[in-house]
Amino acid sequence: MPRIAKDIYADNPVAHCWTSALSPKKRFCNVCRKRWDNRNNSEWYCEICEYYAHADCVEFALANCKEIDAYVPGKQLSLVTYEHHWREGNLPNSAKCGYCKKTCWSSECLSGYRCEWCGVCCHAGCKQYIPKECNFGPLEPIFLPPHAVSVPRTEVPIEAIIGIKEPEKKETTRTRTVSDEISMVELSKCLESEDRETPVINKTEKIREKEDKDEEVIKVYDGDLSFKRKVFRTVTVSRLASTEHILNTVLEAFHISRNAAAFYLTDAYSEDEARLTDPSPVMSLFRKEGRRPAIYLRFKDRDNTIGEVRIYSGKLQANKSYCHATVDDKTTVNDLIKKALFEFGLENAHFSNYRLCEVLLDRGVTERVLEQNEQPWKIMKHVGRESIYRMHLMRFYLQLKQDPHGTSVALFVGNLPKNISERNYENFLTVILGKESKFCSIGPIYYEFGSLVITFDDSKKAVSAFHKLREEKYDNRSLLVMLLPSIEPSMIPPSTKPLLVFVNVQSGGCQGLELITRFRKVLNPYQVFNLVNGGPLPGLYVFRHIKDYRILVCGGDGTVGWVLQCLDNVGQDSECSSPPCGIVPLGTGNDLARVLRWGSGYNGNGNILSLLRGVIDAEEIRLDRWTVMLYPEESQEPPSTSNSGATTPASDENKSGVLVMNNYFGIGLDADLCLSFHNARKENPQKFQSRLGNKQMYFRMGLRRMIAGASSYEQLQRYIRLEVDNKPIELPELAGIIVLNILSWGSGANPWGHDKEEQFASPNHYDGMLEVVGISGIVHLGQIQSGLRSGIRIAQGGHVKIHLNIKTPIQIDGEPTRFGPGEIVILKSALKATMLKKNKGKHQLPAPSLGNINGEENRKTIDES
Secondary structure, three states, X not given: OOOOOOOOOOOOOEOOOEEEOOOOOOEEOOOOOOEEOOOOOOEEEEOOOOOEEEHHHHHXXXXXXXXXXXXOOOOOHHHOOOEOOEEEOOOOOOOEEOOOOOEOOOOOOOOOEEEOOOOOXXXXXXXXXXXXXXXXXXXHHHOOOHHHEEOOOOOOOHHHXXXXXXXXXXXXXXXXXXXXXXXXXXXXXXXXXXXXXXXXXXXXXXXXXXXXXXXEEEEEEOOHXXXXXXXXXXXXXXXXXXXXXXXXXXXXXXXXXXXXXXXXXXXXXXXXXOEOOOOOOOOOOOOOOOOOOEEEEEEOOOOOOEEEEEEEOOOOOOOOOEEEEEEEOOOOHHXXXXXXXXXXXXXXXXXXXEEEEEEEOOXXXXXXXXXXXXXHHHHHHHHHHHOHHHHHOOEXXXXXXXXXXXXXXXXXXXXXXXXXXXXXXXXHHHHHHXXXXXXXXXXXXXXXXXXXXXXXXXXXXXXXXXXXXXXXXEXXXXXXXXXXXXXXXXXXXXXXXXXXXXXXXXXXXXXXXXXXXXXXHHOOHHHXXXXXXXXXXXXXXXXXXXXXXXXXXXXXHHHHHHHHHHHHHHHHHOOXXXXXXXXXXXXXXXXXXXXXXXXXXXXXOOOHHHHHHXXXXXXXXXXXXXXXXXXXXXXXXXXXXOOOOOEOOOOOOOOOEEEEEOOEEEEEHHHHHHHHHHHHHHHOHHHOOOHHHHHHXXXXXXXXXXXXXXXXXXXXXXXXXXXXXXXXXXXXOXXXXXXXXXXXXXXXXXXXXXXXXXOOOOXXXXXXXXXXXXXXXXXXXXXXXXXXXXXXXXEEEOEEEEEEOOOEEEEEOOEEEEEOOEEEEEEEOOXXXXXXXXXXXXXXXXXXXXXXXXXXXXXXXXXXX
């Protein structure tokens, strides 16, 4: 049976973020300590702290997840210290003890410890020698400290705040009956222990054979509520067992560590619920045909007129974390508050400014504010009548009535109509919320994205609005609603530059989903944002008051452009207008990532710690950005933009407007291929789920063009006039033109080629110059992409003007459309972008004991080139 801890919860219990387990790795349940087998998809784990549990063990899981929002108003940064958050077992096979330096993992049992903050591992016996204070390990320079994050007191779960998809509710979270004769626990144990090809009926027969021996399997209900729900635990005892032995076995099964003298057992099937007594309690149990005997675990509420409760100070600045108070049936909440204030050294504070909360740790963490005349001891006994286990997990917390984190609660609302006035946005939301949930302020408003932030001065109103807005739709899309945390910049150490992580989970197949889970484990989940939930705007709003931070974008070139465009929109409202951006390449081309040395594509096998160390050591570098202005000969509507901030395809319509280019601009043949690929992916998105498959599809399209023969773009120079720096350029015969800002195009090709002509300067992405290259045909295009040839160098300059006489495909950073006749002007943009360029060479990693965060084997050096 599981061991029972003396004090099983931390001072501030934190609910886990449960999700269904899909990993095939061998793990052990942190509750029952038995092997964790997910072959039946009946195992869960916490996405934040790696707590593993069987489905029927979840209700007994300790609510001791990492506290990721621990801001305490008024507490100075110099007084903040953090202890290790230890998690037992399930260590990687490379884990080395941080004290004795020996291997501390095991594949046979739940053993060893690891800190979920810094990653240091150790043996159980060596843990006492590890320094108690945790410094967040090698990721401290980019780690958002929990004591800088504040979340107002609301009933909104953490999953909804950080954007984790809640798992489907499973009835197996508690042990339910199969036929009210054999519990699911016994059946699943039998299924695990025996050959799976044996019919289930044989397994049930073996269970009955066990019952025919000298042992009896008994169902145990811990109260009226569990009996009503038909939820029970089973215990196996000798048929000659005494009442005391059965009681101790039952308490152990429910993980209850109180004195056994406070409890008794009754027969659940007898008419008057007879109490179990010696000498033969098992044999005297009432039996129903086809059912096992059942008993109740009861609390001696009539005999226990006086008891003891524990009151916690929570986030109050008290002299101790909890105190004990003796209570009886007449003790009121007011009496307890006065006692607690004296014990916590707050006797000078007036009790009317405080409140007492009832906290239940069953199936998460739920909180209820008690009325001043309620009687806590009677409440506990009433809860014990319904469920002894709930009573065991019940706590009382002393809190200030006024939320110390402030009354301001911000909600991000997306999927609203775009580009309407502020008054129209207010009216739209007021109709949904009504006067009872009216917000106190609105803004900032991101008009072109149809998103905004509304602020409430009352948390109850904010929660009510949160639920109302989530039920509404606009244009057949549900409104996106997020409750946003707050960050206190003064609580961030001067040496720390927090990393804001954006992950496009739709990029790179399933790699985005895998990455966001891994980042949430090693960083503070409040610094990791899923771009599916509102794009970059919620994260940029949360970080708006931080003067110095970095951004890591996990996605393709389009995702990077999307983030940079959102930075342009919020820069004037933020302390840091141009934070440096690093890239984890998940897209198909990843040309900007290649230039900045982040690689051609994330393969999913890299050490996440090494990747983040690369972000810490990267150098800041400028990226030129360019404004592309489209002037059609006839006035047209402004261009629409996709969620990546670039033009959306519209194969038969002219476009006009102002767009931003980061990588390259194409016209003619390469843009036509890009448009064909884009339209094919739009029609059948399920066929374009992998990076390799996308490249193969692109290759096949080009091959078909080659077989088809002459292209309609082979005489493109007849229909184009080109000016560079106000000088007309004579064009050779060509089928396409590429204007380059970076020396990578088409998944790593370099159309400009290596330096060989003295008439052109050596190019880079921060020299204020563009390179204009020509393509003669489809064969030439294929040769450029394969690295056999370079393009036709045409010109180099800081201002490019192209006049089109025909309608032709164009593309900006891989986003295609059709344009013409008309004029295209490309000139240097006033918008700035600071990027992170990965340093070449080898970087020393921290000591092996600290490098086990991700479970990969440590290496003394990592080749970052």
